[in-house]
Amino acid sequence: MTQDPLPLAVDLDGTVILSDMTKISARRIILRRPWYILLIPLFEVTKGRPYWKKRVANFISIDPKTLVYHEAFVNWLKEQKTTGREIILATASHIVQAHPIADYVGLFDDVMGSEGTVNLGGKHKAKALVERYGKGGFAYCGNSKADLEVWPDAGEIIVVNPSRGVLSGLHRDPDILFE
Helix, strand or coil, rough: CCCCCCEEECCCCCCECCCCCHHHHHHHHHHHCCCHHHHHHHHHHHHHHHHHHHHHHHHHHCCHHHCCHHHHHHHHHHHHHHCCCCEEEEEEEEHHHHHHHHHHHCCCCCEEECCCEECHHHHHHHHHHHHHHHCCCCCECCCCCHHHHHCCCCCCCEECCHHHHHHHCCCCCEEEECC
16 A cells, blocks of 8 residues: 655745845845835834834745746756646745746646745744644645754655755655755
């Protein structure tokens, strides 16, 4: 009897796309309204990062066609999708920016992202995924040091385009590595 593959929870920044939505958005804001940069620290201190991400997401729209995607990884996701595997986009980017990208890629069954008062990164992402699938009940695809807080709860570790120090910070070897 073959066991069904674990659902795939996939990070966005540096994993599906080879950039970071927060940095892209900040650059666009600086070009359009340079004075807005002075408000970022104020928003972060007084209202928190999720509030700032929401303001930026509502202010700046990003055309998903203009982003650079990790083609080998996206092709692998397409293969996984053909097997019927559930694929979830789980990102710290704001949900308003994540949905158009997920729709453009066309592989995701659901989207989880920062919203409300929760920045869905690191331990918050781990908690949300464990609540949804149980400890060890999901595979996680990521690339950054923030993802080191998610992988201990994942049943399968998939490292994509790892940032410096990520591989040495893992609690075990990755099941799959995309560089």
